[in-house]
Amino acid sequence: xxxxxxxxxxxxxxxxxxxxxxxxxxxxxxxxxxxxxxxxxxxxxxxxxxxxxxxxxxxxxxxxxxxxxxxxxxxxxxxxxxxxxxxxxxxxxxxxxxxxxxxxxxxxxxxxxxxxxxxxxxxxxxxxxxxxxxxxxxxxxxxxxxxxxxxxxxxxxxxxxxxxxxxxxxxxxxxxxxxxxxxxxxxxxxxxxxxxxxxxxxxxxxxxxxxxxxxxxxxxxxxxxxxxxxxxxxxxxxxxxxxxxxxxxxxxxxxxxxxxxxxxxxxxxxxxxxxxxxxxxxxxxxxxxxxxxxxxxxxxxxxxxxxxxxxxxxxxxxxxxxxxxxxxxxxxxxxxxxxxxxxxxxxxxxxxxxxxxxxxxxxxxxxxxxxxxxxxxxxxxxxxxxxxxxxxxxxxxxxxxx
Numbered sequence: 001x002x003x004x005x006x007x008x009x010x011x012x013x014x015x016x017x018x019x020x021x022x023x024x025x026x027x028x029x030x031x032x033x034x035x036x037x038x039x040x041x042x043x044x045x046x047x048x049x050x051x052x053x054x055x056x057x058x059x060x061x062x063x064x065x066x067x068x069x070x071x072x073x074x075x076x077x078x079x080x081x082x083x084x085x086x087x088x089x090x091x092x093x094x095x096x097x098x099x100x101x102x103x104x105x106x107x108x109x110x111x112x113x114x115x116x117x118x119x120x121x122x123x124x125x126x127x128x129x130x131x132x133x134x135x136x137x138x139x140x141x142x143x144x145x146x147x148x149x150x151x152x153x154x155x156x157x158x159x160x161x162x163x164x165x166x167x168x169x170x171x172x173x174x175x176x177x178x179x180x181x182x183x184x185x186x187x188x189x190x191x192x193x194x195x196x197x198x199x200x201x202x203x204x205x206x207x208x209x210x211x212x213x214x215x216x217x218x219x220x221x222x223x224x225x226x227x228x229x230x231x232x233x234x235x236x237x238x239x240x241x242x243x244x245x246x247x248x249x250x251x252x253x254x255x256x257x258x259x260x261x262x263x264x265x266x267x268x269x270x271x272x273x274x275x276x277x278x279x280x281x282x283x284x285x286x287x288x289x290x291x292x293x294x295x296x297x298x299x300x301x302x303x304x305x306x307x308x309x310x311x312x313x314x315x316x317x318x319x320x321x322x323x324x325x326x327x328x329x330x331x332x333x334x335x336x337x338x339x340x341x342x343x344x345x346x347x348x349x350x351x352x353x354x355x356x357x358x359x360x361x362x363x364x365x366x367x368x369x370x371x372x373x374x375x376x377x378x379x380x381x382x383x384x385x386x387x388x389x390x391x392x393x394x395x396x397x398x399x400x401x402x
Contacts (some may be wrong), residue, residue, distance in 0.1 A: 012037065012091040013399075014083075015391035016076075017098040017188075018137055019217075020129045021045050023075045026388035027088065030399075034392050040082075042067065042075045045133075052078055072133035076140035095141050095150045096395030098188055098387060100130040100238065102154030104179050109157075109394040112138055112150035120152075126179075127237055129275055151395040158187030159222070159229040166231040166324075184232035186214045188387040190222050193334055196383050200369065201330070205379070208329035211321050213314065214385065215344070216335030217245040217288070221314065223321035231324050233317050239274050242313045245288035248278035249313065280306045290337055290344065311347040318352060328355050328378050333371075334385040342367065349380065 010029045017024040026039040040054035046069070053064040069075040083089045097112070103123045110116060117135060124131045141150060159182075167181045190212050198206035210224040220241050223230040233241030233249075243249040251274065259265040265273070273282075281288035284306035286296065297304035322328040331352075333345050342364045349359050356377030364371040372380035 010091065011093040012088070013392045013395050014092050014095045015098075015388040015395065016079075016095060016137060016141075017387050017391060018072060018130070018134050020133065021047075023072065023079070023137070024388060025079060026392065027083075027092070028389075028392040030093065030396060034389065034396065036389070038062075038088075039388065040079075042069060042078060045069050045075050046071060050075075052082060054082070071136060073136040073140045076137045077144075080141070080144050092145065092148060094395050094399050095145060095148060096391040097134060097138055097141075097150060097152050098155060098391055099134050099152045100155045100185060101127045101183065102152075102156045102160075103183075104181070106152070106154050107157050107160040109151050109153045109398055111398055112142070112152055116152060126183075128271075129238070149399065151391075151398045153188060153391045153394045155185045155187045156183040158190045159184030159232055162229050162231060169236065180236055182232070182235040184220070184222065184229065185234045185238045186218070186220050186222070186232075188390045189214050189334065189385040190224070190229070192386050192390045193332055193383050194224065194227060197330065197332060197381070200383075201379070201381070205330055209322075209325040209327050210330045210332065211318055211325070211328060212332045212334065213318070213338055213348075214335040215314065215333065215338035215341075218247065219244045219310075219314070219335065219337070221317045221321060223324050225325055231321060242317055243283070243310050244279045245290075246276050246279050246281045248274040248282070280310060283309055290341060294341070294343060307344075307347075311344060312351075315348050315351045318348070319355070322355055328357075331357065331378055331380045333380070333382045339382055339384055340367070345371070345380075345382070352378075 013028045013030055015026045015028065022045060023042040027037045029035040029037060038054055038056055040052060042050065042052050044050050050067050050069045051064055052067045054062050056062040067078040069078050083092065101123055103126060105119065117138060120131055120135050138150060168176065169181060193212050194206055207226050212222045212224060214220055218238055220232060220234045222232040239247045241249050256270050259270060279288065280290060280293060284293055284302045286303060287293055290307065293303040293307050297307055337344055345364055346359060349357050357380060358373040358376040359371055359380060360373040367382060370379065370381055372378065
């Protein structure tokens with residue numbers, strides 16, 4: 001892969017954003033402002049058709065290849081090998097990682113050391129779908145980049161200062177002392193969206209009553225006032241909140257005991273069900289991808305019900321957060337669904353007229369940045385999120401001691 005920057009080798013920051021079965025990454029020149037050189041993704045980790053896809057600095061699709069990556073450690077090796085092939089390995093001066101859970105201890109980005117890794121191991125039960133893979137990534141990069149500093153950026157940090165009433169879970173108090181509380185996730189995305197909101201709409205908008213809807217394979221919403229998180233739909237784990245592609249979202253806790261008795265379902269089986277077999281996939285019985293379901297909904301009632309349930313629960317959360325905020329000034333859609341599915345935005349907003357929400361059909365269909373109608377008392381926006389940019393910025397700040 002070649003571009004106009006191939007004739008030089010500036011210092012670079014590598015941002016690594018691991019999901020449960022994928023790894024997104026981006027390489028940035030260390031400059032002000034940070035300039036992205038490449039962006040890529042390793043998808044379907046652990047499956048026979050794992051692929052590594054890379055876009056060049058222009059945004060054009062540059063290359064895609066099949067790789068062998070049975071786990072996150074293998075994905076890290078494939079990424080490092082690609083960097084070496086492209087002559088970029090020696091340019092990497094720091095690696096920043098998205099770490100899904102910081103627990104009650106970590107609320108700001110920190111340099112990776114042995115103590116941090118051991119603490120993440122201790123917290124692995126907090127997010128067993130994510131933390132073990134993220135630890136594998138960190139350790140593999142440590143082995144291949146022994147002299148290169150690494151930085152952990154925590155997805156829970158954005159919500160760290162939520163009001164205590166929003167953090168408390170209504171279970172015996174002794175568990176709170178052990179770290180069981182509402183943490184919230186998608187924090188890197190939310191931090192980026194708030195920065196972008198201030199850039200495009202000004203300080204008054206970013207300091208107002210804002211609801212952020214990060215809707216994708218994992219979906220959550222956050223209520224923000226004066227620039228800080230007031231509440232969020234995900235809780236102790238990312239399985240809480242609204243339905244998602246394969247996660248259930250909120251459930252009656254009595255269901256676990258009922259299924260244990262009626263289906264002889266173990267705790268491990270219940271965990272797998274609510275994380276991998278539920279949400280859009282579970283209700284539709286056909287697909288976890290909302291694009292597939294929209295294409296099938298006219299002929300398949302299960303697909304139609306899955307989409308309807310998703311939109312309904314997101315709308316309910318917006319209504320609840322408007323109450324928590326004492327009103328609503330700005331609603332922001334983001335994430336893979338929020339950025340690319342106008343019909344989903346429309347169906348969600350159709351029920352929000354009581355809050356003063358009204359979309360402009362043409363702007364919404366065209367995926368414009370501002371999609372609310374002139375008559376709307378709430379400004380509705382679509383903002384493309386960029387978690388990798390937030391990771392790179394935080395990593396650079398740590399390197400410079402800021």
